[in-house]
Amino acid sequence: MFAELSSHAAELRQRLVAFMDEHVYPNERALLTPPPEKDRWAPRPLAMALMEKARAAGLWNLFYNHGPEGAGLSNLEYAQLCEVFGRSLAAPEIFNCNAPDVGNMELLAAYGSPEQKDRWLRPLLSGDIRSCFAMTEPAVASSDATNIETEILRDDGDYVINGRKWWVTGAPSHRCKVAIVMGKSDKSGPKHKQQSMILVPMDTPGVTVVRPLTVYGFEHAPLGHAEVLFENVRVPATNMLLGEGRGFEIAQGRLGPGRIHHCMRFVGLAERALESMCRRAESRFAFGSRLAEMGGVRQVIGQSRCDIEQARLVTLKAAWMMDKVGNKAARNDIAVAKIAVPTLTGAVIDRAIQVHGGAGLSQDFFLAEAFAETRFLRIGDGPDEVHREALARVELERGK
Numbered sequence: 001m002f003a004e005l006s007s008h009a010a011e012l013r014q015r016l017v018a019f020m021d022e023h024v025y026p027n028e029r030a031l032l033t034p035p036p037e038k039d040r041w042a043p044r045p046l047a048m049a050l051m052e053k054a055r056a057a058g059l060w061n062l063f064y065n066h067g068p069e070g071a072g073l074s075n076l077e078y079a080q081l082c083e084v085f086g087r088s089l090a091a092p093e094i095f096n097c098n099a100p101d102v103g104n105m106e107l108l109a110a111y112g113s114p115e116q117k118d119r120w121l122r123p124l125l126s127g128d129i130r131s132c133f134a135m136t137e138p139a140v141a142s143s144d145a146t147n148i149e150t151e152i153l154r155d156d157g158d159y160v161i162n163g164r165k166w167w168v169t170g171a172p173s174h175r176c177k178v179a180i181v182m183g184k185s186d187k188s189g190p191k192h193k194q195q196s197m198i199l200v201p202m203d204t205p206g207v208t209v210v211r212p213l214t215v216y217g218f219e220h221a222p223l224g225h226a227e228v229l230f231e232n233v234r235v236p237a238t239n240m241l242l243g244e245g246r247g248f249e250i251a252q253g254r255l256g257p258g259r260i261h262h263c264m265r266f267v268g269l270a271e272r273a274l275e276s277m278c279r280r281a282e283s284r285f286a287f288g289s290r291l292a293e294m295g296g297v298r299q300v301i302g303q304s305r306c307d308i309e310q311a312r313l314v315t316l317k318a319a320w321m322m323d324k325v326g327n328k329a330a331r332n333d334i335a336v337a338k339i340a341v342p343t344l345t346g347a348v349i350d351r352a353i354q355v356h357g358g359a360g361l362s363q364d365f366f367l368a369e370a371f372a373e374t375r376f377l378r379i380g381d382g383p384d385e386v387h388r389e390a391l392a393r394v395e396l397e398r399g400k
């Protein structure tokens with residue numbers, strides 16, 4: 001059923017592997033760690049140069065299948081390419097396949113007006129700008145999006161936005177030029193029709209990036225995550241996406257593919273962690289034997305292979321279902337992957353850290369940051385519990 005690549009996808013995969021070896025791994029540390037004396041949110045010449053190379057090599061917008069700007073891959077094919085570049089946290093941006101821009105580009109392609117596409121989707125696809133998605137708020141439990149309090153209120157030919165958001169990925173970057181903001185345009189309407197999504201240029205008066213946020217101390221520069229304040233932010237009514245009250249509809253469409261792309265990348269990250277674990281175990285001696293000869297270490301290596309295979313299979317199944325029946329009908333498979341993969345791959349990375357000893361926690365290896373990444377996804381894009389709850393509803397219905 002799985003893993004059949006067209007000759008086009010297989011050829012892209014081969015070139016992607018070569019590009020990673022030649023350009024990404026050797027520069028990984030420099031790409032992930034901004035020099036302390038420089039503005040950490042400014043564009044980095046090295047990243048920009050590699051993006052240019054990736055684009056020239058046709059390794060660009062691999063996720064995108066809404067037009068000639070993409071690579072024309074199925075979800076199942078993209079999953080297998082995503083696994084290749086998912087091995088490095090520095091890679092997604094180089095190939096213009098990073099969150100949240102991918103989700104925002106998908107959203108604009110599906111729901112944007114021709115003018116909105118021309119102004120925002122076009123420069124995003126060409127990598128000239130970055131974007132962010134502002135839904136979560138510090139004041140309310142945002143895993144339940146009906147709680148969102150930000151106001152998007154009509155005032156003649158404009159909308160006026162007021163609210164405080166946080167965990168807005170990408171907002172600190174100087175390259176971030178537009179936010180997709182979710183908020184309430186009708187507080188008294190039916191629960192799932194109260195919310196809207198609107199495009200807000202980041203340089204609009206009243207938009208303030210208050211502070212960057214860290215994940216276990218990692219800044220994730222140069223994109224990062226931020227708290228963002230919207231105070232009497234005025235944008236033209238034509239910036240509304242799809243129509244007033246249609247925010248929930250758009251949110252459902254946006255999050256499905258975004259979630260699965262994280263899973264695809266994590267499979268690659270866990271494979272790399274297992275390779276690193278084995279190399280380390282082969283090369284270190286303690287108490288008279290190689291770590292690789294110790295029963296406990298061999299057990300975690302074996303278990304890690306089992307976990308990666310499970311993670312890969314649920315991810316590929318979800319991607320395959322998206323191709324066969326569409327994102328909406330594949331939502332249960334997407335939920336299974338979203339719940340299972342960060343835990344399975346996070347466990348592999350955690351074991352790799354343990355086998356590396358102190359080195360595993362240090363900046364000398366990719367493992368500590370990789371662990372933080374898998375841990376965050378058990379909360380980001382909705383906490384695991386919310387997805388389990390949705391699955392439970394379906395299962396209980398099935399039993400009736």
Ligand SMILES: Cc1cc2nc3c(=O)[nH]c(=O)nc-3n(C[C@H](O)[C@H](O)[C@H](O)COP(=O)(O)OP(=O)(O)OC[C@H]3O[C@@H](n4cnc5c(N)ncnc54)[C@H](O)[C@@H]3O)c2cc1C
Pocket residue numbers: 100132133134135136137140141142143144166167168169170215225376379380381382383385386389
């Ligand atoms: C690194 C990172 C990047 C992010 N990027 C973005 C972004 O770009 N844009 C954006 O808008 N948001 C982003 N988020 C925010 C993320 O989507 C929210 O943190 C998430 O949806 C949870 O909302 P909350 O933090 O308000 O937690 P709360 O809603 O307060 O939930 C807290 C906890 O309550 C429990 N819980 C909730 N519901 C249930 C339930 N039904 N059953 C059982 N337990 C439950 C869970 O354990 C949950 O973790 C990001 C978060 C992180 C960490």
